[in-house]
Amino acid sequence: MDKNFWKNKQVFITGHEGFLGSWLTKILIEAGARVIGLDIVKNRKQIVLNQKGLRKRIKGIKGNVANMKLVKNIIDQEKPEIIFHLAAEAIVGRSNKNPITTFKSNIEGTWNILEASRGKSFINSIVIASSDKAYGSHDKLPYSEESELKGDHPYDVSKSCADLIAYTYFHTYNLPVCVTRCGNIYGPGDYNFSRIIPDAMRCVNNDKTLIIRSDGKFVRDYVYVEDIVEGYILLAEKIKSLNLAGSAFNFSDENPITVLEILNKLFEIASKKANYKILNKAKYEIKKQYLDSKKARKVLGWKPRYSLQQGIKKTLLWYKSNLV
Numbered sequence: 001m002d003k004n005f006w007k008n009k010q011v012f013i014t015g016h017e018g019f020l021g022s023w024l025t026k027i028l029i030e031a032g033a034r035v036i037g038l039d040i041v042k043n044r045k046q047i048v049l050n051q052k053g054l055r056k057r058i059k060g061i062k063g064n065v066a067n068m069k070l071v072k073n074i075i076d077q078e079k080p081e082i083i084f085h086l087a088a089e090a091i092v093g094r095s096n097k098n099p100i101t102t103f104k105s106n107i108e109g110t111w112n113i114l115e116a117s118r119g120k121s122f123i124n125s126i127v128i129a130s131s132d133k134a135y136g137s138h139d140k141l142p143y144s145e146e147s148e149l150k151g152d153h154p155y156d157v158s159k160s161c162a163d164l165i166a167y168t169y170f171h172t173y174n175l176p177v178c179v180t181r182c183g184n185i186y187g188p189g190d191y192n193f194s195r196i197i198p199d200a201m202r203c204v205n206n207d208k209t210l211i212i213r214s215d216g217k218f219v220r221d222y223v224y225v226e227d228i229v230e231g232y233i234l235l236a237e238k239i240k241s242l243n244l245a246g247s248a249f250n251f252s253d254e255n256p257i258t259v260l261e262i263l264n265k266l267f268e269i270a271s272k273k274a275n276y277k278i279l280n281k282a283k284y285e286i287k288k289q290y291l292d293s294k295k296a297r298k299v300l301g302w303k304p305r306y307s308l309q310q311g312i313k314k315t316l317l318w319y320k321s322n323l324v
């Protein structure tokens, strides 16, 4: 990242209390940016943002991104130069249970950010968190940015829609917006225990049996959170200078792996005997999904710094000292 670029930059981050948002906020504050955050939760307890007095340096606003008036007020008053829109219902199971809340947060929330940014000349970059799930299910692997967006289930569809809406705000209104499509992100500070890696970390540390909902054979990308943050930051820095508005970028480590393979690795690194039970009850999930990140490597000069081994080690250590 270019620290000079971020010094005193006015940055608006939605979802700054979440797993990825808290890391992004932490790293940008450390680089000298002035961060305004919007999240439906305020002062979440166990996230990386609660270190070294970082919280005192954020202007945190509690509120819903689906509230247009609020979003407009924040953008009009704070005049951010850069916007990262991460706020979303990000848990697939909860999205299946509550599709309408998911659509409001993920689709309406996205159009609010874009509409409130329309015609605002002080905004130079908008990065919208889409997802690998926006692609839905394809036989042709790995997925490139050209793959069709055709989610099937509520979370996936919410991301396909948000992704297309972002594109139209570039295409029709010339907004400086890009979208990110990331594989499974893991790392310290993810307290979403319905996700396999945080759940596995907790089970390993507490010597509990890990319950696997799928058959363990689903194939995915896993990327360490600081690598993803770096991707977001590089993209925001370069939207204007490299004329990238309207583009999408995949971010993955391009080492697809099955659920059982990653779990066995995790148990091995923790020096514990593998202890899990396979339920084989996962519904509505894509069997094989992984991304091609050539474009991010070529255009942004991005590549993951952490191998799976290094990332898991760091994550395990963090959960060990932060869970009990």
Ligand SMILES: NC(=O)c1ccc[n+]([C@@H]2O[C@H](COP(=O)([O-])OP(=O)(O)OC[C@H]3O[C@@H](n4cnc5c(N)ncnc54)[C@H](O)[C@@H]3O)[C@@H](O)[C@H]2O)c1
Residues within 6 Å of the ligand: 014, 015, 016, 017, 018, 019, 020, 021, 038, 039, 040, 041, 063, 064, 065, 066, 085, 086, 087, 088, 089, 090, 091, 104, 105, 109, 129, 130, 131, 132, 181, 182, 183, 184, 185, 186, 192
């Ligand atoms: N974690 C992953 O593996 C992954 C992969 C691809 C894409 N993404 C996307 O990245 C973004 C961040 O994901 P995360 O893993 O940090 O999830 P997270 O659940 O930890 O963070 C999301 C944050 O958004 C907030 N939020 C939810 N609905 C909101 C609303 N209506 N208004 C304001 N705030 C709201 C939540 O309180 C939470 O703090 C999401 O958009 C997600 O879809 C995540």
